[in-house]
Amino acid sequence: MSKENVPVAEIKEYLKRSGINPSYHRLRIFEYLLKHRTHPTVEMIYKDISKEIPTLSKTTIYNTLNLFLNKKIVLGLTIEENELRYDSDTRPHAHFKCIACGQVYDVDLKSPLFERQMIEGHEITECHIYFKGICRKCLKKRKLQK
Amino acid sequence: MSKENVPVAEIKEYLKRSGINPSYHRLRIFEYLLKHRTHPTVEMIYKDISKEIPTLSKTTIYNTLNLFLNKKIVLGLTIEENELRYDSDTRPHAHFKCIACGQVYDVDLKSPLFERQMIEGHEITECHIYFKGICRKCLKKRKLQK
DNA sequence: GTATCTGCAAAACATTTGCAATTCT
DNA sequence: AGAATTGCAAATGTTTTGCAGATAC
Numbered sequence: 001m002s003k004e005n006v007p008v009a010e011i012k013e014y015l016k017r018s019g020i021n022p023s024y025h026r027l028r029i030f031e032y033l034l035k036h037r038t039h040p041t042v043e044m045i046y047k048d049i050s051k052e053i054p055t056l057s058k059t060t061i062y063n064t065l066n067l068f069l070n071k072k073i074v075l076g077l078t079i080e081e082n083e084l085r086y087d088s089d090t091r092p093h094a095h096f097k098c099i100a101c102g103q104v105y106d107v108d109l110k111s112p113l114f115e116r117q118m119i120e121g122h123e124i125t126e127c128h129i130y131f132k133g134i135c136r137k138c139l140k141k142r143k144l145q146k
Numbered sequence: 147m148s149k150e151n152v153p154v155a156e157i158k159e160y161l162k163r164s165g166i167n168p169s170y171h172r173l174r175i176f177e178y179l180l181k182h183r184t185h186p187t188v189e190m191i192y193k194d195i196s197k198e199i200p201t202l203s204k205t206t207i208y209n210t211l212n213l214f215l216n217k218k219i220v221l222g223l224t225i226e227e228n229e230l231r232y233d234s235d236t237r238p239h240a241h242f243k244c245i246a247c248g249q250v251y252d253v254d255l256k257s258p259l260f261e262r263q264m265i266e267g268h269e270i271t272e273c274h275i276y277f278k279g280i281c282r283k284c285l286k287k288r289k290l291q292k
Numbered sequence: 293g294t295a296t297c298t299g300c301a302a303a304a305c306a307t308t309t310g311c312a313a314t315t316c317t
Numbered sequence: 318a319g320a321a322t323t324g325c326a327a328a329t330g331t332t333t334t335g336c337a338g339a340t341a342c
Contacts, residue, residue, distance in 0.1 A: 081224045203300075230332085
């Protein structure tokens with residue numbers, strides 16, 4: 001799923017279709033991923049959602065995200081060691097991480113690499129393309145400072 | 147550096163040129179990375195080298211590898227969460243991880259992505275391409291079992 | 293003898309696990 | 318009630334840090 005404003009009923013249906021019982025917490029966490037396209041970490045999700053649901057525990061977020069990963073409705077991004085990030089957009093696309101501000105951007109890249117079935121005799125099931133550098137925003141800031 | 151059998155004197159020179167004082171441990175660790183092109187984790191390096199140097203500590207391996215990363219003579223691969231792997235070949239190339247046996251292979255891929263300077267307004271300094279799937283060896287094994 | 297290098301032990305994190313409490317139907 | 322869900326607290330595993338001792342020049 002990739003759009004930003006999806007009605008709750010539709011999310012519910014989507015979870016059910018994916019074999020996931022749409023409990024309140026699961027719904028809220030998936031909704032959060034749809035709304036916040038910043039590839040959040042567990043920490044970020046916890047910080048934000050627990051403002052509205054103070055009883056929510058990190059364990060539940062871990063449980064839920066692992067469930068989502070198993071059912072393949074989110075992607076796990078390991079663009080940087082020691083922080084797993086999550087993306088509700090499971091279509092092939094690339095990622096860009098800014099080494100200045102840390103933000104991870106989606107990059108809509110059409111590459112034949114995503115279509116490849118084999119490489120050097122290995123059978124490919126997943127392809128991840130990660131870029132690092134300075135993002136648009138940080139570049140602008142630096143220019144202004146000069 | 148990318149070849150497998152490099153004389154120690156040459157490694158020493160390479161470290162010096164990179165601004166690294168070539169202590170015995172550093173030499174041995176870099177030599178290990180050159181010889182073992184399996185993108186080892188700290189654990190693997192420790193296990194193997196400490197057989198010959200029983201006094202070697204993991205802290206030293208972490209210190210040394212972080213030094214190598216800073217001086218950019220090794221690449222850190224975060225193809226899978228919870229395990230940072232190291233590669234002494236800093237030329238642009240892709241990586242393939244077998245989801246059956248866990249081995250990480252180098253893939254000699256010529257892609258224009260490695261040459262890109264900008265994408266969607268972001269300035270690119272690094273490009274990582276990761277594949278996952280079943281490797282050549284594991285595919286063969288599966289065929290034999292049938 | 294002063295810098296650097298090394299390594300222990302503790303700390304800092306992220307993530308997982310066991311199990312008990314809670315909720316849903 | 319019975320099954321699924323949640324959440325605390327403890328365990329696990331990786332990496333970092335503080336600092337003291339060893340080594341090198």
